[in-house]
Amino acid sequence: MTEKTTIKNAILNGLYDQQYQGHQLLTPQLVGNVDGTIWDTLRSELTTCKSFTWVVAFITADMVTPLKVVMADLARQGIKGTLITSDYLGFNSPQMFRELLKIPNLKVLLADVAGFHTKGYYFTHDDYTTALIGSANFTRAALLKNYETMLKVTSTRNATLLSQITDEIQRLRLQSEPLTAGWVTKYAEDWQPPKIRTRGKNGAQRIVPNKMQEAALKELQNLTSRGAGKGLVISATGTGKTYLGAFAVKKACPRKFLYVVHREQIARKTMESFRRVIDGPQSDFGLISGGHHDFSPRYLFATVQTLAQKKLLQTLSPKMFDYILIDEAHRVAAPSYQRLMNHFQPAFWLGMTATPDRMDNQDVYGMFDYHIAYEIRLNDALNNQMLVPFHYVGVEDYEVDGKVISETTKLNRLVASDRVKYVLTQLDYYGYCGSQARGLVFCSRQEEARELARQFTASGHPAVALTNQDSNQRRQMAVQRLENGELEYIITVDLFNEGVDIPSLNQIVMLRNTQSQIVFLQQLGRGLRKYPGKDFVTVIDFIGNYKHNYMIPLALNDDTSRDQDRTRREVQLPQNIGVSTINFSRIASERILASIEKTKLDSMVELRRAYHELQQRLGRRPLLLDFLYHGSVSPIVFAQNKLLANYGTFLRKVGEKIALTQYENQVLSFVTKELLNGKRAHELILLSMLQEYQEITKEQAIEAFHQSGCYINNELLQSLMKVLSLQFFDVKAGKQTKKQQYGDQPLVIFANGKYRLNSQIIEALKQDPDFYSLYIDAIKTGLALSKNYDQGHQFTLYQQYDRKDVCRLLNWPLDVSAPMYGYRVAENECPIFITYQKQSAKKRNAIYDNQLQDGQSLRWYTRSPRHLSSAEVQRLLAGVNDGKPKVKLHLFVKQSDAVGKQFYYLGTAKIDPKSVKEELLGEKKKATVGMNLVLKHPLSNTMNEILFEE
Structure with a gap:
């Protein structure tokens, strides 16, 4: 089929009759933000076009950042584009125009047309042009969130539509002038931000719980009503956990309350926040820190260093407080906090933290009796607009003579003037929200931080280095200077991961290897606090040839599944979290993918670590279903691991006392290896029913299949028994393996129109609690995973299958995958x-x-x-x-x-x-x-x- 015929059929398919052959790129279609986003479509067109022209009225600076990543890759290919916009209604800000000027392969024209309100995106390919025309401006809300409609159509060179588009663009060009720095300067002199309509009366705004805080308060109430003495709230940095604590205390109305944290600065600030919420007299609020030892106020805010002094503690009654809140509760394993927890006996302990999963294996969950009152993770907070959106940009680190920055790179290369110039160029190109940079730079070494600060300053970007050798006073002074605009950058080595509040930050820069998902998210979170005039934060990550590059997509997507294929997709495809975007340059993407290929995400070391983390969280031995429901390691990873016959095998490897007979192991291995993936639910439904009832009729099984939305026919019923009787595996090449793995007798027997389990399984379920627990867990997990598939059909479009899956789902009598x-x-x-x-x-x-x-x-x-x-x-x-x-x-x-x-x-x-x-x-x-x-x-x-x- 010729290219011309393909395009013709695609157009006829979309506009005339579906019987003509369609095409995923060329068939006319509606594009919106329901299944994917409009930005996904624009980005896909950009990466495949030869040139483009956009005619767009309104553009926001927050969407220019992800555009720059794509444009930088296109520049390497010599691909250019034109953008025609205007100053209509003063919507477009001077800052946005300045950011457009930084893109060398983008020609920007300003249309001198009254009422310029168009939204059209045109892409030129070899033999055709694609146009997207509709309601979406080039704004973050329009391209990622709003209900928008764009018609995507393709036209050949000889078509009337393309001729009309070409003529219209040419007419606009003749009525346009090039965007220049001088024009932007003049525009900025008179520009006023468009007025945003607000509801409600003027005056001080009453502080009320947001939606997620209300849910957390309800769960805390449920916890205390059950008589629990402790509870833990996990709340992402910047999600308002201070106010949440204040709301909780106000609702509890304690006789005497104590708040504990590790820094006086935080204690003072928290005291003011609590007073705004509780609305009591100043005399009700007091500070315990350094020289402040007044214990008479009702609400006390203390530093742990002062309160945990042994002499002071001895003077205080264990029953002095009936409600104690520990902020940054991941620190409770420290001796000072333990002294407090061993001394005081309040009615309720509330712990609050953003990072309960510790790298030092301390059981934070256990110290709060495994009572997780509520959890607000980063993705949830972003989707609920509790944080400022971010635009993450992963760019390749500096390369010279084929050598890229790595873990072993010497200091002189890290601070070489050419690398520093490259870094500053990237920081300027990707920019920030606002008129001045307020950035936090994380690097790998203290000497590097000091030298980078010197060179940044010498290049006109005032910066200061802070390390753990600097006093608290110097740190506070540097933060104040950054907020005042005297500094553009603070450069540090893992010093500002937590406990420091700089809401005005508009750039987070990562000049170091990512070695921990926890630390990565802590550093990212430094810039996500809301601040007046801050619409987004730019996160620029310089990606070298680092062994742990694979951790970057895991951290950004809160992915703990250890699923290698999912991790690849997170790098290959553009990701959005609400209106936050994740963008990798092509070279940076290749480096991360190379790291993924070299890494065994499902190694026993990683699985053990994940197991112990979840065990700490639950306070008991986790089952596979727990991993699924808590968003931890995918149960499929356990099932596919060649070192593990079943989950019982894994439990023994981590030291759990699991005693299973050989046959019990074989049955668990069968359910785990063959059925747990959920790709066909029928076997799992039948086994679940037979666990509950001694036998069921064929008609009862069919009815259960129908109720679960499963397709049913005679071939399926025959295949079902071939699999559950193990005859499906009875091929010459696999006979011995089948006997070793799954035993040599049918799991299910069908006779006289009825199904029943074999007697050994029935007896094992009655007599062995470990087998019962693991068997039921494997079936329930498989049924939960089966929801990912359309059980009304043999296969689900765009899901993954291996050859053995296909043999079973095609209802073939034997597994002939090996010679297929x-x-x-x-x-x-x-x-x-x-x-x-x-x-x-x-x-x-x-x-x-x-x-x-x-x-x-x-x-x-x-x-x-x-x-x-x-x-x-x-x-x-x-x-x-x-x-x-x-x-x-x-x-x-x-x-x-x-x-x-x-x-x-x-x-x-x-x-x-x-x-x-x-x-x-x-x-x-x-x-x-x-x-x-x-x-x-x-x-x-x-x-x-x-x-x-x-």
Whole structure:
């Protein structure tokens, strides 16, 4: 099919009749922020176009930041664009115009047109132009959150639509002038920010709980009403935990209250916040710190250093306070805090922290009786607009002579003048919100911090270095100078991770290796506090050849699943958290992906660590379902680990006393390895029912399948028993393995129209509590995971399957995955497995060049030697010419062998009869038959990026 025919069919498919072949990029469609975002579509078009012209009325500086990342990559390819905008209604700020001027491959024109209010995005490709026209301006809200509608259409060079677009753009160009620094200066002199309409009366605003604080207060009330003496609130930095504490104390109305923290500055500030909420007289509030020892006020705010002094504690009654709040509660394992907790006996202890998961393995959860009253994680806080949105930019660190910054780079290279110039150039390019930089720079060494501060200052960017050798007074002075605008940057080494409040920060700069997700989030969180006039914070991460680069996407996405494939997707695809964006330059992305490939995310060391963290949180032995519900390690990771037969095996490895018989282990291994992934729920539903009832009828099972939304037919019922009787695994190559792993008797017996478990399993469930617990857990976890799949069909579009999964889900009687290789033509169905990027030309499958022809078809080849007359080929082609194929084709694709055994399901496909021909492939000119496979569902943009974009 020619390019022209492809475009023609795509346009007819979208505007005339769906019977014409569509195309994921070319078919006319509506684009919005429901399934993905408008920015996803614009970014995808940008990365594939030859040039572009945008005609957009309103633009905000916060959306220019992610645009710059894409434009920097396009600049390396020599691709340029034009942006036509205006000063209509004064919406566009001078700062936004200044940021546009920093993009060298973007020509900005100012249209002198009255009432300029258009929103059009035009992208030129080799033989066609794509246009997006509709309601969305280039603003963060419009492209990421608002309900907006954009019509995306494609036009060829000879089309009337493209001619109209070209003429209109040319008319606008003639009525426009280039954006210059001089114009911006003049514009800024008279510019006034547009007035924002506000509701309510003027005057002091009453402080009331927000939505998430109300939920937390309710959970705290539930906790105390149950008689609990302790509780822990986990609240991301900047989410208002101080006010939450004040609301909680006001509601509890204690006789005498104590607040404890590690710094006087925080204690003083917190006291004022509590007074604003509780609204009592000044005499009700007192400070215990240094020379302040007045214990008479009702509400006391103390530093732990003062209060924990042994002589002072001895003078205070253990019953003195009936409500004690420990701020930064992750510190409670320290001796000073322990002295307080061992001495005082309040009615309730409340702990508040942003980071309860400690790197030192201290059990913070246990010290609050494992009572997690409420948890506000970073992603939740961002989605609920409790924090300032951020734009994370991962850029490649400085490179010279092919050498990139790494963990072992010497100091003289870290502070080389060329690297410092490069860093400052990037900081200026990606910018910040506001008129002046207020940045916090994290680097790796104290000497580096001092030298960077000297060079920053010499380059006109006043900076100061702070280390743990500096006094608290000097630190406070530096913060004050930054807030006053005397400094642009504070450069430090992990000093400001927590406990320091600089709301005006508008840039976070990471010039060091990421070695901890906790520390990464602490440092990111420094810039997320709300501040007047601060619409966003820019986070610029300089990514070198670091071993731990893989931690960056894990930290940004709060991903603790240890799922390698999910981590790859988080780097490959643009990510948004609410209206915050995560952006990697192409080179930075490659460095992170290389780190992921070298890292074993599911190593036993990592699984043990995650297990103990969750155990601390729960105060008991975690089960697989706990990992799933608490967003920790994916249960699939445990199931796929080759060192673990089942979760009981893992528990023994971490020192738990689990005594299982050989057969109990085999049954658990079967449920874990074959069923827990949830890709077909039928077996799990049946096993769940049989655990509860001794036997069930075939009709009862069918009714349960229907109620769970599962498809049902005779082939499925036969397959179900083949699997649960273990006959499915009875192939010559796998017989011995099956007996060793799963035992040699059916798990389920079907006789006289009824299903029942075998007697050994029934007895084990009655007699062995460990087996009962692990067996039920595996089934419940599998049923929970099955919700990720459309159980009404054999396969779910764009989910992943391996060859064994496909054999089972196609209801085949035997697992013939081992000899299947690229495809298997069965009587009615044929699964086809394609590895798109061949890793080695020497590999057998490398001769098959499965090229993506367009968004809906792949060129595919049979194995060799095959001819048009071959029986296998004839079965494939039966009925194709008549439009009534006898064999249903299922297409499964993965990017490369490096990603493992899992293939994405792209749906069913049909053979284009005109494309079928016999060909000679490879050096040895082996005969094969090539054909175009046309997908029923045009490929989504997401799948296209994951599978086919280099």
